[in-house]
Amino acid sequence: MRRCTVKYPGFALLLGLLVTAPTQVVAQWYDLNVSERPSSDNLDLEIGRDIYQESCWFCHGEDGDGDGPISPYLFPRPRDFTMGSYKLRTTQSGELPLDEDLFRTITLGIDGTAMPGWEPHLTEEERWQVINYIKGFASDLFEDEFFDPYQAIVAIGNPPNGSEADLVAAGKIVYDENKCWECHGDFGRGNGERASGLTDDWNLPIMPANLNVGWKIKGGISPEELYLRFSTGLDGTPMPSYEATVSEEERWQLAYYVASLVGDVESDRSGDGVIIKAHKVPGSLPTKSTDSEWDAAQEIRVPLTGQATYAPRWQIPAVTDIAVKVLFNEDEIAFRLAWDDRFADTTSADSVLVLAEGWTADDTYPVLFPDGQRMRGYFSDAVEVMIPVRYEDSPILPHFVYGNPGNPVDLWRWQADWQYKYGSNESMFELRANGVESPPKLHDIESQKITGDGAWVDGRWTVVIRRPLNTNTGNDEVQLHSGSLIPLAFHVWEGNNGETGLKMSLSSWTFLDLHEPTEISIYLVIILIILIAALLEFKIILWVRHRAVSGKSVGEGFSSMINKG
Ligand code: HEC
Numbered sequence: 001m002r003r004c005t006v007k008y009p010g011f012a013l014l015l016g017l018l019v020t021a022p023t024q025v026v027a028q029w030y031d032l033n034v035s036e037r038p039s040s041d042n043l044d045l046e047i048g049r050d051i052y053q054e055s056c057w058f059c060h061g062e063d064g065d066g067d068g069p070i071s072p073y074l075f076p077r078p079r080d081f082t083m084g085s086y087k088l089r090t091t092q093s094g095e096l097p098l099d100e101d102l103f104r105t106i107t108l109g110i111d112g113t114a115m116p117g118w119e120p121h122l123t124e125e126e127r128w129q130v131i132n133y134i135k136g137f138a139s140d141l142f143e144d145e146f147f148d149p150y151q152a153i154v155a156i157g158n159p160p161n162g163s164e165a166d167l168v169a170a171g172k173i174v175y176d177e178n179k180c181w182e183c184h185g186d187f188g189r190g191n192g193e194r195a196s197g198l199t200d201d202w203n204l205p206i207m208p209a210n211l212n213v214g215w216k217i218k219g220g221i222s223p224e225e226l227y228l229r230f231s232t233g234l235d236g237t238p239m240p241s242y243e244a245t246v247s248e249e250e251r252w253q254l255a256y257y258v259a260s261l262v263g264d265v266e267s268d269r270s271g272d273g274v275i276i277k278a279h280k281v282p283g284s285l286p287t288k289s290t291d292s293e294w295d296a297a298q299e300i301r302v303p304l305t306g307q308a309t310y311a312p313r314w315q316i317p318a319v320t321d322i323a324v325k326v327l328f329n330e331d332e333i334a335f336r337l338a339w340d341d342r343f344a345d346t347t348s349a350d351s352v353l354v355l356a357e358g359w360t361a362d363d364t365y366p367v368l369f370p371d372g373q374r375m376r377g378y379f380s381d382a383v384e385v386m387i388p389v390r391y392e393d394s395p396i397l398p399h400f401v402y403g404n405p406g407n408p409v410d411l412w413r414w415q416a417d418w419q420y421k422y423g424s425n426e427s428m429f430e431l432r433a434n435g436v437e438s439p440p441k442l443h444d445i446e447s448q449k450i451t452g453d454g455a456w457v458d459g460r461w462t463v464v465i466r467r468p469l470n471t472n473t474g475n476d477e478v479q480l481h482s483g484s485l486i487p488l489a490f491h492v493w494e495g496n497n498g499e500t501g502l503k504m505s506l507s508s509w510t511f512l513d514l515h516e517p518t519e520i521s522i523y524l525v526i527i528l529i530i531l532i533a534a535l536l537e538f539k540i541i542l543w544v545r546h547r548a549v550s551g552k553s554v555g556e557g558f559s560s561m562i563n564k565g
């Protein structure tokens with residue numbers, strides 16, 4: 001049997017790949033040039049089945065019901081083909097997809113999910129063969145002429161006249177009037193009042209898309225693709241079709257508005273070696289995230305991925321980037337960390353180190369929804385900054401997951417549960433980690449010098465973390481010296497996503513530039529030196545020319561020129 005060619009140990013490898021290399025290409029779903037569909041005489045179920053059993057069954061299930069052996073580790077789950085319900089179509093809501101729609105999806109994969117693009121692995125002919133095979137899982141629907149999807153194609157016309165800015169502004173009104181915010185939130189972060197508790201047709205939890213994160217939009221982010229999505233809906237999910245209720249013109253306006261949201265914050269996903277420039281301020285540092293002093297600091301977006309190096313490996317991190325600003329003065333440093341999070345999780349089991357739960361797990365890859373649903377209100381949202389303790393002495397960076405025994409890291413952590421239970425002052429912790437063998441340990445009480453505060457507004461946390469640059473406690477916690485380049489990394493936990501301990505989002509090492517701003521006077525001195533040098537050179541050239549004309553050797557006259565000076 002072909003099935004036996006895919007062995008279970010291979011799944012671990014495959015899952016590992018999924019974490020490190022999620023589908024992140026921005027899809028050009030609609031624009032894809034689809035080759036001509038072969039006639040049914042040239043399609044062979046046997047060939048299609050072989051391809052399916054080589055490449056698809058371990059996710060989509062042997063019987064096409066979405067229950068393949070690695071499906072419990074994936075979110076969203078692989079599609080159950082037996083219901084004939086598809087998200088990405090050019091057909092009306094509730095209709096079957098065209099073969100061409102399936103061809104597009106199978107060719108490109110689905111952004112932000114485990115569904116890979118098959119273009120490099122299957123020829124066009126093989127893709128058509130496997131499409132023919134998966135339609136067989138819902139043959140009663142696909143073979144019924146009553147359901148012919150080619151009779152239900154949604155037409156894409158042309159966008160209405162008007163400037164892009166006008167379309168975007170009009171689209172914002174359509175967004176508000178049609179209550180998109182009930183699910184997607186006022187700013188499209190997926191945090192609307194109905195967002196919690198939504199389920200899909202397979203009875204699994206589903207979140208409204210965060211419309212600010214373009215690389216996770218499944219069917220593409222061009223206005224044409226968005227127009228199509230608003231017209232077709234995403235079948236099987238709570239995302240409805242607006243074909244019947246919103247006019248064509250308004251759907252175009254909506255498309256331009258949403259395209260403008262995703263365009264704004266499309267972030268560079270390769271964050272290696274990011275440098276965060278700290279800004280020095282003369283007076284005291286801000287205590288709140290809303291203080292105006294922050295305006296002066298440059299904001300850097302640092303990409304995050306799931307922790308996938310040690311068990312429990314985390315394939316479905318909720319937070320995929322964090323925006324960082326840093327200020328410092330003579331004595332102190334302050335970080336302002338902001339990230340999108342649909343729900344504020346401010347309660348937990350009440351141990352400081354509840355985040356250490358799930359530190360060790362028997363499962364290399366945790367099952368994501370053991371009972372169909374995930375626990376809520378159990379894990380807290382949290383963030384931490386990680387800094388190598390001996391960054392000044394050791395040119396070698398510690399291991400990027402919590403350092404190693406010879407090269408420890410300090411952690412400056414904020415936890416929402418403690419802030420909401422005991423107040424801001426109690427929500428901050430300084431910890432030390434020496435690798436992942438055991439959870440990080442709290443520093444002594446006299447070494448706990450960090451302060452801070454977190455605020456959740458409109459689906460986004462903003463947390464301030466402050467600490468003296470130098471602690472003078474006599475202990476060996478990390479000391480920061482202005483003028484240096486300090487390696488650091490960030491960790492974020494999204495409580496309602498079941499994140500705790502090593503189940504978290506993390507960044508690779510970034511660098512904090514703590515240089516003082518160069519004084520104007522220094523610039524003046526440098527400019528003066530350059531000017532004098534230029535003048536001198538000019539004089540030398542003139543003098544050399546003069547000498548050349550009068551026939552004297554260059555060396556002879558040099559001292560006389562300087563003396564004349
Ligand atoms: C690593 C797991 C994995 C493999 C392998 C995989 N898929 Fe998928 N597939 C998924 C997931 C997950 C989804 C659901 C994405 C979503 O719901 O947003 C999906 C969805 C789909 C869809 C539905 C698209 C829609 O519009 O709803 C099709 C069609 C599909 N896959 C075909 C295939 C075919 C054909 C193969 C083999 C050539 C394959 N998949 C292999 C994970 C996988």
Ligand code: HEC
Nearest residue numbers: 178180183206207208209217218219220229234237238239
């Ligand atoms: C009842 C809740 C609900 C409402 C109302 C709703 N959406 Fe959605 N929307 C969702 C969900 C859930 C998803 C995610 C579907 C998925 O991931 O498969 C989604 C996905 C999307 C996507 C991403 C599509 C893609 O290709 O991945 C866009 C864009 C979107 N919605 C825009 C809107 C707009 C604009 C409106 C109002 C006209 C709206 N939504 C109304 C629940 C809703």
